[in-house]
Amino acid sequence: MNRRKSREIAMKLLYEVMINKSDFETLFEDYNNHFREEVRDIEKGYIENLFNGVSEKVEFLDSKIEENLSNWKIDRISRVNLTILRLAIYEINFEESVPTKVAINEAIELAKEFSDDKAPKFINGVLANFI
Template sequence: MNRRKSREIATRLLFEMSINKESYVDIIENFRENTEEKIEDIDFEYVIRVLKGVSENEAYINETISKYLVKWKLERLPKMNLAILKMASYEILFEEDIPNKVTINEAIELAKRYGDDNAPSFINGVLNNLIKK
């Protein structure tokens, strides 16, 4: 199973949750039924853990992210940037077996792929400040 691919899927599903206002259970079920991704390449245990963890701890994660936003409000962030920040913040705060530097590097790669030109440096700055707490 590919953790990078699973992390990307988790982030895309967090983005979808923010748009569709669906539960993580419904989002995952819909993804499994309609995906063209190779299922065997995805660590669904990880994806479910991230989506469930972000859902159950959303207020805390949002509050934590908000502390490190400079001249931004959480609700004004592009939804994909917020999804990347939520995934990475969840990993930093709750997944002790994943090194913070790995999480940040993966978040930057997702920002390069899905964000605007400023997204990688913005996400890097927020997450680096978060790990210094």
């Protein structure tokens, strides 16, 4: 089981749906076909849980993000950062097996890897306000 990789894949799939309005099963199948080595060691159930949970609670998650922005509007947040924030806030609120500090740290790591240089500080600030 590799939760970090599962989180990363869930983030990529959520981002893809935001951009292209695709469905999870098709996206995951395509991902699996192109990245077999990566997918072999991950926990598909956890990816599905994150994907479905974030998708079902997107309005709640966005309201929590908006409440914790300082001098920002949610529509100014890049789609990558918005996806990372949604995922982190979902884990903090609904994944009891994930400690808050872990969810925040993982979000910062995703931002370091997939966003710009300012993103980790921004993500950390929003999540610090949230908790």
